Amino acid sequence: MVSTSIASRAMDFVRGFWRKHRRRIFVTAGCVGSGYLLYKLYNAHTRRLAVLEQELAIDRESEEIIKTQMKAHFENIQMIADTTTLSHAMQYLSDRIREEIDVSNVMESLNKGKGTLPPSEKLQLWDKLKILSFTRMVLSLWSVTMLSLYIRVQVNILGRHLYIDTARGLGSSHLLEDLDLIDRDDEQKFLASADFLSTNGMPGLISDVQAAVTEVLKGKQLRDVYTASVLQETVMQILDVFMSSGSPHHWVDYLMTPQETRIGPNPSDNLKEVSSSDVTVTKFDQLMVEAREVLTSTEFTNIVEISLKSFITAFVDEMETREGLGMGMPLAKLLPRIEGMIPTMTTEPGRNRFLQLIRDQPEVQLFFTLLYSSMPQ
Template sequence: MGFVRDFWRNHRRKIFVTAGCVGSGYLLYKLYHAHTRRLADLERELAIERENEELIKTQMKAHFENIQMIADATTLPHAMQYLSGRIMNEIDVSIIMESLNKGKGTLSPSEKLQLWDKLKILSFTRMVLSLWSVTMLSLYIRVQVNILGRHLYIDTARDLGSSHLLEDLDLIDRDDEQKFLSSADFLATRGMPGLISNIQGAVIEVLKGKQLKDVFTTSVLQETVMQILDVFMSTGSPHHWVDYLMIPQETRPSRIDSNSSDNLTKVSPSNVTVAKFDQLMVETREVLTSTEFTNIAEISLKTFTAALVEEMGTEGSLGTGGMPLAKLLPRIEMTIPVVTAEPGKNRFLQLIRDLPEVQLFFTLLYASMPQ
């Protein structure tokens, strides 16, 4: 016992220092172990989050590509077929051309000149009308399906966990979807009369100094078409042309404010449907009146015009020495079926679809999901 006391007295300081070091070491070990475990847990959480992000990106990419396929294979062909028929019926030049053919030797010079001038206006009106309508309708429908697809993705993602696949559920109301997509026919129905009138007005203004004997080359024809498009697009209020593509905003039912106590007792399934449809239409109009859409519309129209004129130039003397305007008019009539051909056979629509600016625009439109 005395040995222990002596040992404690002689080595007490060393024992305290040793115990302190051991205790500190153990505490540091526990802290290091806890820190290491937290880092491992954090790394696992980050790995799971990365996997979920990759899954979402993969699903979004697949969904986006499916949306574009729907536009090309289903919605656009139906609308294009309807549009093509309306253009052919609304502007018919066959009677004028038949009168010119049958009236050889019987018509007076003034009568011939009058018919030729009328044919000049109608031919250019139908060409520019077809070019503008096909271009804008294709862009409009792609805006529609991307907005609709974006809503579908958001609604589905809110109701599903990360372990579910988006394609397993269909949460979009079919009536709303059908009503929204079918509104693309507005151009070929209610929008067509006013559109024809305004495009024809632009044609008359641009062609008033053009004589039937004037020689047209590819560059002159392209410049003339672009002038007509510029006059049409810039005449009237800003974005007036949007009202030819979709129902004018002032004619649609006002949106229902779900936060208003006055409306709580008035909400019915039909009212909810109107509100959903109206929301989609408001978003569509916001896109169409944006600077970004105006830019890609201009790029698409220029690309379409240049490709069409180039194709006309490769089929005759238009691309070399040019030809008189009178001989050009029948050639213009021959281009209408090519311009309004179904999407699968319409190389102009494919050309627009593959433009980098157009692809980027719709990628950003789909990805810019509201919170």
């Protein structure tokens, strides 16, 4: 009975305590439970943050490796353009210009005929020398500028494709220098197409440049005095007439095979059209389409204008320094001096300060950096 009474009193105490403090008990239990749950959530969140930070650190390291590799690859590509591809193409171009426009016979006839040539024949020879000299000067200036820019477009497109193809096959953390996943024949064919200007494109180019020279120099007399500013303005006028004649970007067909003779008339639709036909689209075709799209872009047109202007300015400045053009001289006296300066335009890249000037233009450097880094993948 005693134990039953004790038990009864204990139960009554518990019930009383519960009734009196149950709200506090619920609150306390809730706080403890919530605290434990928050602790578990915080602990899990902390672990997830640690894992995420580790993954981000790995990604940052991978990105730095990729940036370093791409920078080194880009610099190697530019060096290849200067020392290998452009050097060969420039020598070939120089030979072709010298073969196609030879003024030595005209100058020799003038020298031998001093005092003996009839005035009309002498004037005819001088007029011929005037047209040929300006044609050879403007042709050299334009060809050297465009060939150097086009080859740089080629090697940057090709270099970007090589890098992407290799990275896809191996993963971006592998070394890429000794690997070449692009077809070697297509690569060599693409680079060799830079000689199109010196072979197929040269006759039409000479004809159009000579037509522009004839139009601008029409009425110019041999006794007319040419200062540096007059010479610069004359060359710019000739280039403006030449570049603006014909259809937009007609000059691209002097640098590469006309589009319609290879795949189709619309560069942006070529690959789509060919893919649905029986014609096999090679890597070479894709590279040529990309190159043409770059050459016909507004950005490239701006780079061409900047490069040509810098070349003309540097050439005239050198004429002024070396030939005393500052005070001006008659056109008849200027022509032989122009002939003496032309070989400096087409000399090999390592000694060609005009090529170096174009390459070092900030706008040109930025253009090719963006071309390499943003090529469609």
